[in-house]
Amino acid sequence: MVVVVLVASLGCSEAAPTPDLAGALLPKASPRPAFTLTALDGSRFDFEERTRGRLTLLFFGYANCPDVCPATMANLGAVMNKLTSQDRRQIDVVFVTTDPDRDTRDRLAEWLGRFDRETVGLSGSADELAQAQRAAGVGVAVRDSSAGRYTVSHAAQVLVYSPDDSSHIAYPFGTRQAQWAADIPVLLRRWTGPR
Amino acid sequence: MDRAAVTWWCAATGLPWAWEWRAYPGVWIFVALLAVVYSRTFRVAGHRIADRHAAFGIGLVWLALDWPLGALGGYLASAHTGQFILLALAAPPFLLLACRPALERAPVRSALRFLAHPLPAFAIYNTVMLITHIPRVVDALMPSQVGSLIIDLAWMAGGFALWWPAVAPARYRRLSPPLAMGYLFVQTIPAIFPAAALVFGSYPLYRLYELAPRVTPLLTPAYDHQIAGLLMKVVGDPIVWIGIAVIFFQWANAERRADLATPSGNR
Numbered sequence: 001m002v003v004v005v006l007v008a009s010l011g012c013s014e015a016a017p018t019p020d021l022a023g024a025l026l027p028k029a030s031p032r033p034a035f036t037l038t039a040l041d042g043s044r045f046d047f048e049e050r051t052r053g054r055l056t057l058l059f060f061g062y063a064n065c066p067d068v069c070p071a072t073m074a075n076l077g078a079v080m081n082k083l084t085s086q087d088r089r090q091i092d093v094v095f096v097t098t099d100p101d102r103d104t105r106d107r108l109a110e111w112l113g114r115f116d117r118e119t120v121g122l123s124g125s126a127d128e129l130a131q132a133q134r135a136a137g138v139g140v141a142v143r144d145s146s147a148g149r150y151t152v153s154h155a156a157q158v159l160v161y162s163p164d165d166s167s168h169i170a171y172p173f174g175t176r177q178a179q180w181a182a183d184i185p186v187l188l189r190r191w192t193g194p195r
Numbered sequence: 196m197d198r199a200a201v202t203w204w205c206a207a208t209g210l211p212w213a214w215e216w217r218a219y220p221g222v223w224i225f226v227a228l229l230a231v232v233y234s235r236t237f238r239v240a241g242h243r244i245a246d247r248h249a250a251f252g253i254g255l256v257w258l259a260l261d262w263p264l265g266a267l268g269g270y271l272a273s274a275h276t277g278q279f280i281l282l283a284l285a286a287p288p289f290l291l292l293a294c295r296p297a298l299e300r301a302p303v304r305s306a307l308r309f310l311a312h313p314l315p316a317f318a319i320y321n322t323v324m325l326i327t328h329i330p331r332v333v334d335a336l337m338p339s340q341v342g343s344l345i346i347d348l349a350w351m352a353g354g355f356a357l358w359w360p361a362v363a364p365a366r367y368r369r370l371s372p373p374l375a376m377g378y379l380f381v382q383t384i385p386a387i388f389p390a391a392a393l394v395f396g397s398y399p400l401y402r403l404y405e406l407a408p409r410v411t412p413l414l415t416p417a418y419d420h421q422i423a424g425l426l427m428k429v430v431g432d433p434i435v436w437i438g439i440a441v442i443f444f445q446w447a448n449a450e451r452r453a454d455l456a457t458p459s460g461n462r
Contacts, residue, residue, distance in 0.1 A: 075416070078417055177416075
């Protein structure tokens, strides 16, 4: 099984590395997306409103993912758990499922809880999830149903929204814990200007 | 079988792990080659203990290289360390002991005599051990079959260097038992550096194992690295200590036999 990672329409291939950050600087900043999905407690979660003005790490994936998602979430979780409580309080990690059929609320809560209990898990209908991915500027995930236990091809990068409510940088799959740990304090303090 | 699908040697593939047996023909050929080299070059008829040593040593090599441990070595730092322990620490003394009867009869080779000195042996083993644990080396070599083979062969070569001064035939100026015990103990000390880096590092040392598909969700990259470091010392060192104990008891028995053979009036 190979998860084919969709090239996000954000254009990560065009993004330039930044000298002091491990992520790839986007050619053009994009605004914090507006979408509403269902949180793990069943409440509606307005992403734009609930995360406004905060450093937000957004990732689309699914709990049965065999490679990219567990590695990404494990690395993020490990770093989040090592942050000072003051820094951690300023960050939202949001995971949006691309496999709503299998990622029930219980399943998602259990899976995300393995990495970081404060991660916000979101799900919704297929249409809502597709809209969320379009709003975030990534390709809409596609289910590979050729196998019995199907996989889902989805964007693999972590989208970062800064306190100025824009995304200036994205982190491709392969970003290491040490790189996250070095970059997060910088991300908390950069791009905080007027919105 | 699709030729392109044949994987000859275990390496890191980046594919999701599955508990499905896979064939690694290169490993079988290598193991068969070891058996052939032993039987054609080093086997001495009637030395059944040497045959058992050879079988056990080759078995350990096979265990380290073939599925599942060999394949897991591309996913888990702990499995990679398990391979190191088997290839560098556990198998070489048995293989060398298996060859010893033949080497005792063959002409002395100056290179082997040089390697029986503790200093070159210490330098060779620890250079191999340290270089093959450098993150850049592991991350660069393990994803390819040739690179993985190089690491495996380097470990075996390092293991032979480690054990040779202690188990070489006496004609090669093998270390006396007290010196051999001290030498082997000292050989275990430098491994504390990679082991400590694995156990106490703030973040995973190896990119390969940090980003590899998880074998089990319970084994996070951090735990995996810590287990690898612990294995290196908690399992690796005792294997060498067992060698020290064997040398000690053989020495003690030899001394006792010598005492018994000596007439009491001459003591």
